[in-house]
Amino acid sequence: MWQVILSTYQKNRIGIMRAVPWSFMVSRVVTGVTQIVFPYFIYHYFMQGNLQSDFGKYAAGADYMTYIVLGSALNVLAVSTLMNVGRALISELREGTLETLLLSPASRSAYFLGCLSEQTMRALLEFGTVLAVGALLGADLGFLLSLRAAAVIMLAILGFFCMGITLSSIMLYTRNTYLTQNTLFVTMSLVCGITYPVQYLPGWVQKIAQIFPLTPAVELFRNVVIGHQSLMENYFSILQVVILSGIYLAVGSVWYVKMEPRLMESIFG
Amino acid sequence: MSSVVRDEPGNQEEGKIIARHLVKDYILKEKKGLFARGQKKVIHAVKDLSLEIPQGKITGVLGINGAGKTTTIRMLASVIAPTSGSLTMNGVDAVKNHLWVKERINVISGGERNLYWRLTAKENLRYFGSLYGLSGASLNEKIADLLETVDLEEAADIPVERYSKGMKQRLQIARGLINDPEYLFMDEPTLGLDIVIAKEIRRLVQELAREKKKGILLTTHYIREAEELCDYIYVLDKGKIIAQGTREELKELFMYKPQLLIQVKPSDDQEYLALLKEEGEKTADEQVLNLLMEHQIQVEGLSVQEPELEEVLMKIISQPDRRSQ
Known part of the structure; x- marks a missing residue:
């Protein structure tokens, strides 16, 4: 198990470093910076720093920059994890290497964990960039360096990973990556409370928002970092991430187990 | 390593893969129009196929395109499940114990797929070895040994994207041997290779069967290759075996003349x-x-x-009285 995780990590890392050695790092950093600079301009130069009075109530008393920096950072982590875990198998299919993986007795879970570990290293770079630029632009991130915050980040990654397993099955089933991932990512950034509180959205959209682990994870992250709340005070959000993770993992795994024979037939048959 | 329960295998079943009355049907959904409901269509890819692959021998499967060769190979390798029929490996039910089977087989296909082009030969073999639970010094030793066997030692640290077609095919063979399989399924391994490389690969295939005692199933488009390598040949047409025999027996059946x-x-x-x-x-x-x-x-x-294989096979297909079955 550990061996497959490690070798998948190494294989992906070598592949990505040889494909895009330095431009890759630059693109990650630039993406992180733009995630923050855009809302910063809108807030300061378009909205003139004015917010509705109920924003403070929904955002646990945070200022807008801190609110948006934390949301964007977690969104970056979600998108990276979903994208890399979700399209891991379909990329193997397109590169013509999936059959060697399916032919082997190696654990599929270990393969996915290998992909997760490699991509998390890259995603954390982008995550760190968003937070660093945010801090420079005035976000108050003092409580970020705490065990509580680290635990929330780990929990969020778990949620995104489990959702990525389901996404992987959807991509393999539809043989489509662009429509699937782009639709999902745009929807998530609109409804999960990244740049504005979900309470501003219509009731039925708020309900849809609850099916994404990003919604409770980002709420939890802000409560811990901005509100200095304990994890116990946020047990409902934690439970929601855990339950959603369990559901996505179960759905994705069962779907994949059912789909693998058909997948093999479509490749080999 | 996965464990397996044997169903009292007889001595005759040891050291070979035995397929009995294998059938493989595919269900295709055909849609006529964007909003029309799909209609199911059953494709009979393999019909009532029985064959054996003994260790230490090369078994050939010949057939024109669409004869069912690839489906047969994938079923025998437990990659896809048969619709009906029985399949045993060394007396063990290969359909029920597909993980156990996967540890003991490997597939080598012609062409340039199944390799990570950005990785070097060594890195590729290290990754594929890890998928079979190999690691550390024993894996490194195995990699060095295989690279020597396929004569890629000097190119071991060069990314595969810079390899020629022949080098990629040789690396494919090394990949197929990384788990030291008892049975090897080779789907047109010399397809598109030049004469010298193809000859070298044929020598390697012979060595694997004769000296390393691997059971090899080979499909090929080249009739000379089948004649040179195969101890026993099955001829497939439309998913059925229409002729079978040793090289000598089939030579008589083929009756082809240069x-x-x-x-x-x-x-x-x-x-x-x-x-x-x-x-x-x-x-x-x-x-x-x-x-x-x-x-x-x-x-x-x-x-x-030399006549084309297709030409010879078409001759057999069109003359039912020549068929041995």
Whole structure:
């Protein structure tokens, strides 16, 4: 198990470093910076720093920059994890290497964990960039360096990973990556409370928002970092991430187990 | 390593893969129009196929495109499940114990897929080895050994994207041997390779069967290759075995004859044709040559052309009385 995780990590890392050695790092950093600079301009130069009075109530008393920096950072982590875990198998299919993986007795879970570990290293770079630029632009991130915050980040990654397993099955089933991932990512950034509180959205959209682990994870992250709340005070959000993770993992795994024979037939048959 | 429960295997079942009455149907959904409901269509890819792959031997499967060769290989390798029939490996039910089977087999396909092009040969083999639970010094030793076997030691640290077609195929063979499989399924391993490389790969395939005692199933498009390598050959058509036998038996069945191509001066061409017509189009090569010499027609070139496999197989398919089954 550990061996497959490690070798998948190494294989992906070598592949990505040889494909895009330095431009890759630059693109990650630039993406992180733009995630923050855009809302910063809108807030300061378009909205003139004015917010509705109920924003403070929904955002646990945070200022807008801190609110948006934390949301964007977690969104970056979600998108990276979903994208890399979700399209891991379909990329193997397109590169013509999936059959060697399916032919082997190696654990599929270990393969996915290998992909997760490699991509998390890259995603954390982008995550760190968003937070660093945010801090420079005035976000108050003092409580970020705490065990509580680290635990929330780990929990969020778990949620995104489990959702990525389901996404992987959807991509393999539809043989489509662009429509699937782009639709999902745009929807998530609109409804999960990244740049504005979900309470501003219509009731039925708020309900849809609850099916994404990003919604409770980002709420939890802000409560811990901005509100200095304990994890116990946020047990409902934690439970929601855990339950959603369990559901996505179960759905994705069962779907994949059912789909693998058909997948093999479509490749080999 | 996965464990397995044997269903009292008989001695005859040891050391071979045995397929009995294998059937594989595919269900295709056909949609006529964007909003129309799909109609199911059953494709019978393999029908009632029985064969054996003993260790230490090379078993050939021949057939024209669409004969069911690839489906057969994938079923025997437990990659896809048969619709019905039984499949055993060393006496163990291969359908129920597919993980156990996967540890003991490997598949080598012709072409340039199944390798990570950005990785070097060593890195590729290290990754594939880890998928079979290999690691550390024993894996490194195995990699060095395999690279020597396929003569890629000097290119071991070069990314595969810079390899020639022949080098990629040799690396494919090393990949297929990384788990030291008991059975190897080779799907057109010399497809598109030049003569020298193809010869080298054929030598390697022979060595694997004769010296390393691997059971090899080989599909090929080259009739000479099948003749040279295979101990026993099955001929497939439309998912059914239409002929089978040893090389010698099938040679008789194929009854193919190489064609002698004679090139004469363009100016003599008409004269030559008229001559042949006059003599009743004699077909024996020596008679034709004697005739040309007798009439002092200068020969500019001579070559022997082997018939295409498709051509020979089509001949068997179109003559049911020649079939051995």
